[in-house]
Amino acid sequence: MKQVLENVENQFEMFQILDENGEVVNKEYEPDLSDDNLKELMRRMVYTRVLDQRSIALNRQGRLGFYAPTAGQEASQLGSHYALEQEDFLLPAYRDVPQLIWHGLPLYQAFLFSRGHFHGNQFPEDVHGLSPQIIIGAQYTQTAGVALGLKKRGKKSVAVTYTGDGGTSQGDFYEGINFAGAYNAPALFFVQNNQFAISVPVEKQTNAKTLAQKAVAAGIEGYQVDGMDVLAVYAVTKKARESAINGEGPVLIETLTYRYGPHTMAGDDPTRYRTDDLDNEWEKRDPLIRFRKYLEAKNLWSEEDENKVIEEAKEEIKAAIKKADNHPKQKVTDLIDIMHEELPVNLQEQMEEYREKESK
Template identity: 65%
Template sequence: MSVSTAVEQASNNNPLQILAPDGTVVRPEMMPQLSDDELRELMRKMVFTRVWDQRAISLNRQGRLGFYAPVAGQEAAMIGSEAALAKEDFVLPSYRDIPQMVWHGFPMYQAFLYSRGHVHGGQIPEGVNVLMPQIIIAAQCTQLTGVAMGFKLRNEKRVAITYFGDGATSQGDFYEGMNFAGVYKLPAIFFSQNNGYAISVPFEKQTAAENIAVKAKAAGIASARVDGMDILAVYKAVQDAKERGLAGDGATLIEALTYRYGPHTMAGDDPTRYRTGEEQGEWEQRDPLIRFRKFLEGKGLWSEKDEEAVIEEAKQAVADAMKKADEYPKMKVTDLIDVMFETLPAELQAQKAEYLEKESK
């Protein structure tokens, strides 16, 4: 699909959908060219991520993980977008986008350490092209332009993508980042996972615009609007946006319509206070795993045995990563001081000496 067609769809509020909720193909001409093995791998990653999410929620409730933002319901938007990238492309996530980081090469055990606030959780391995999750809403949109500008100045055939929710589109950094990317025609992808709520604030109270995708027009960049519960539609939109960026045609804003089944974070949010059971049920009928599973089963590419194997694989991977995180040396205050500056200023040297004295006793 060309992004220009997606712009037309954005203007008439009609998101791209390749798979219907029952798994049937409704837009065969838009189908991305993926092998059977690649299709199976997309499903494996979604099932794995759903299980990982369930385990992470349990670990959080046990007090073994710190901050955690559930992802169930948004797997198609997350997995489909990352899968359309190459490993040399750069990912700038928000705090919910840990799956994209891990599938892009960031070790899971370090993601668990990040959740605990351990400094090693933020030490990105060499060759893993991600930044750490951005907590400040929409700040990653301006950072995206810096990364993409670097690629352009160096004539590198790479793109950068950033993720944010619908609430972030009400922030100044969102507009500033798109404006800069538009002026300099940067290889940047702004990916909005519109799950309908910024914590408890519904989308209609965020903006008077008919949707998020149309906001690209003011910045002079392309846009696409997709069914974020359809992994193939997401993959196709990001694939097209990447091709545009590599061709020198500039940035793209993608709005993926999706839904989070759980709370905003595990820090006390109760979605039943602002969402109805009826609404939840309607979105569960569009579940990205059910939709893609039906599609693959129709092609003879997925079975109950395949799914059970992935579930066990995910459980073991989470257990192994948690064990490694548990065994990692506990962080001390002096460790935090050491990583703040390359050369410590005098006042931090004094503080470090004070803590070293306390640690020796």
């Protein structure tokens, strides 16, 4: 049985298209993206890096609430999202706000979500998704249900979810992939393995050599991909999506990536559990640097292009935070009012109590 296990684990090799120097090492699988598509993908990555920097600053100023940094994970997040379609349904974790924004969620609403304002969860009708899940792994069981619903309605779309390596230690993770596998539901399950579940290294969470191999127990396809390589993530996601909508069942995708900042801005100090050597090693694999080199070699990207995106992002973020600031403040009566179509007696009493308080 040890030999059987070893044989299984050895099948899950990391898939890569671009190496750390931005050179193609897997020409056969280089995606057929137009020059405009490649530039747009880079634009989104640069924009999201700026958004992360500004969000951290706004959090420190007390202008945002809960925030989980994303720098380092842009290739994993945006490479996967770029392979999706507008009708696909997103069920993100709390670090996956960028995917929701590029899926159509207005930026000012993303800021309101961070502040805990209910309007941050009132998505436009054409934005197919749920609010970022705070409970670790819960989005996996939700995704199985949404995917089954899409299948029963005959939709040619997929339900897509994300969790971190820590999420694979939750029961919801196994229940979600098992349920989706049993019903052959069109779901894509991403595990963004950024090496640490807050402070616990992945090797202390599981004895499995990879997280991708956990797909085997659920009887579904599994892949491990270089999560710092945006083209590799895009290519695997596109293939997995096509497989799912063609009735071949769900897919589990482990992206090997790294978060440069803390787990969240709520007091985590990564210097307590990560070394400078480890940080430096992963920074050499930076997804933006790697993809920038690839595009520069094709004469598709320049410093001028990048500076233009940076300034554009700063201006849009400035306007969005101002719009969030000017949005009507949340009141307790607002929350009570939107909870039920008809308020039960106890909430009717609370509504009157708070209306009186708020009128003073």
